[in-house]
Amino acid sequence: MKKHVFGRKLKRDTNERKALFKNLLTSLVLNDRIETTEAKAKAIRAAADKLITKAKKGGITAKRALEADVHAPAVVKLIDDLAGRFTKRQGGYTRIIKSGKRVADNAAMVIMEWVEKAEVKEKSEKKTEKKEAKPKKEVKKKPARIATQSVAGGEIKPVKKTVVKKTEKKAKK
DSSP, rough: OOOOSSSTTTOOOOHHHHHHHHHHHHHHHHEEEEEEHHHHHHHHHHHHHHHHHHHHHHHHHHHHHTTTTTHHHHHHIIIIIIHHTTTTSOOOOEEEEEEEEEEEEEEEEEEEEEEOOOOOOOOHHHHHHHHHHSOOOOOOOOOOOOOOOTTSSOOOOEOOOOOOOOOHHHHOO
């Protein structure tokens, strides 16, 4: 009888499960939302919340602690971007939204995302004015060249190209 067993196995051994969680967490950090099965989302929810808590502490020790849980590009985004988003929030950084069943195996699918959205940076007016001031260059198309054959009497006739299929080429050989 297994009592007090913590965590979900997801039909994987320990190393496969750790790799799966690391990849899911990295994707969540880099893309701000992922679509996965309900069981996987529930399994990484606590780990995702712990990532934000570590990132909010900042410093070299936080960076080293985060490198064990996610890949390198995600560590930078966690410390620079995500930690700033959640300064006022004490927990509950993720949200799980049910999105129906998967067609292949009827598994319950969910969308997992951060509760706080990224702030959209507005473009400065100067940059937009410069872009509008430039006229667009018109591209002149060159006329297509047609193979010609001169005929007695000075007339020029276009030559018809014959298309040879691959099967005909093989048959000739």
